[in-house]
Amino acid sequence: MKKINKVLIPIAGYGSRMFPETLGVVKAMLPLVDKPVILYLIEEALLAGMNEIIIVMSKSQESVKDYLTLKDEALFTKFKDKAEVKYLKELLAKVKFDFIIQTEQKGLGDAINCGKEIIKDEDFGVILGDNPILAHSGEAFGIGQLYNEYQKNPGYYIGVKEVPMEDTKKYGIVSGKDYHLTSFELDGMVEKPQNNPPTNCAALGRYILQSSIFDYLAKTEAGVGGEIQITDAIKKAIGKEKVYGTKLIGNCHDTGSRNGFVIANLDYAMERNDVKDQLLSFIENDYKL
Ligand code: G1P
Numbered sequence: 001m002k003k004i005n006k007v008l009i010p011i012a013g014y015g016s017r018m019f020p021e022t023l024g025v026v027k028a029m030l031p032l033v034d035k036p037v038i039l040y041l042i043e044e045a046l047l048a049g050m051n052e053i054i055i056v057m058s059k060s061q062e063s064v065k066d067y068l069t070l071k072d073e074a075l076f077t078k079f080k081d082k083a084e085v086k087y088l089k090e091l092l093a094k095v096k097f098d099f100i101i102q103t104e105q106k107g108l109g110d111a112i113n114c115g116k117e118i119i120k121d122e123d124f125g126v127i128l129g130d131n132p133i134l135a136h137s138g139e140a141f142g143i144g145q146l147y148n149e150y151q152k153n154p155g156y157y158i159g160v161k162e163v164p165m166e167d168t169k170k171y172g173i174v175s176g177k178d179y180h181l182t183s184f185e186l187d188g189m190v191e192k193p194q195n196n197p198p199t200n201c202a203a204l205g206r207y208i209l210q211s212s213i214f215d216y217l218a219k220t221e222a223g224v225g226g227e228i229q230i231t232d233a234i235k236k237a238i239g240k241e242k243v244y245g246t247k248l249i250g251n252c253h254d255t256g257s258r259n260g261f262v263i264a265n266l267d268y269a270m271e272r273n274d275v276k277d278q279l280l281s282f283i284e285n286d287y288k289l
Pocket of ligand 1: 108128131170171172173191192202203204205229230231
């Protein structure tokens with residue numbers, strides 16, 4: 001059984017669906033209650049035992065590197081006894097970070113390709129920077145859920161979930177004859193089909209990829225939106241590699257969109273004993289739900 005240590009988290013996108021906020025703040029640094037999205041993603045990677053994290057960012061996002069490397073020493077010294085500071089230091093001490101600049105924002109496929117020199121011939125995970133997952137069951141979720149499948153049967157794994165048919169045009173959509181099962185082999189994948197989606201199983205921000213993906217990416221031309229799409233590279237792998245879809249458990253959020261961001265905040269707030277009661281009583285009193 002191969003151990004996967006590396007996870008790539010691409011965050012360079014403009015976050016244009018969250019303007020004007022993301023004209024000044026990196027999308028992955030938006031808070032869910034009081035913690036930036038990226039910390040939830042890092043926690044998820046660590047839970048899966050993957051502690052080498054490759055952040056692919058744009059050159060204007062150095063603030064993320066400063067945050068994750070605790071650059072403001074004076075601040076961390078001044079508040080060293082605060083529980084939140086201890087939490088952050090302890091969490092980040094468990095990670096070996098690499099920060100890579102994606103010079104042009106040419107799509108998710110290009111962002112993943114930026115990790116090639118560090119990843120070399122290893123299999124690796126990918127967690128999209130605006131797709132936190134909140135699972136209530138205590139089971140492995142997100143990249144850990146895919147990794148459990150990979151350990152039983154190595155291959156490419158795409159985390160998917162069924163979405164309403166009318167939403168399929170927003171996602172990478174997978175197909176496979178057993179697509180109604182929890183885990184199934186893919187026979188196709190298409191990026192944001194504008195009509196005739198093959199299924200309603202959408203890729204929702206988690207991938208385990210084998211290093212052969214870099215060969216397929218090298219042959220992948222710009223696709224939807226003029227961008228290099230990871231979906232198109234995975235499509236090339238289908239038939240040559242073992243490529244599976246796994247239905248993700250938990251609530252898969254999209255913090256890159258307005259409604260998704262607000263809903264995610266509500267979901268994460270309801271998890272918090274120090275926030276939940278006041279929030280519920282406000283909703284009950286003011287909205288008479
Ligand atoms: C990207 C991927 C798409 C996937 C989606 C999940 O699209 O290209 O296949 O379904 O993330 O969030 P984006 O939302 O960046 O346009």
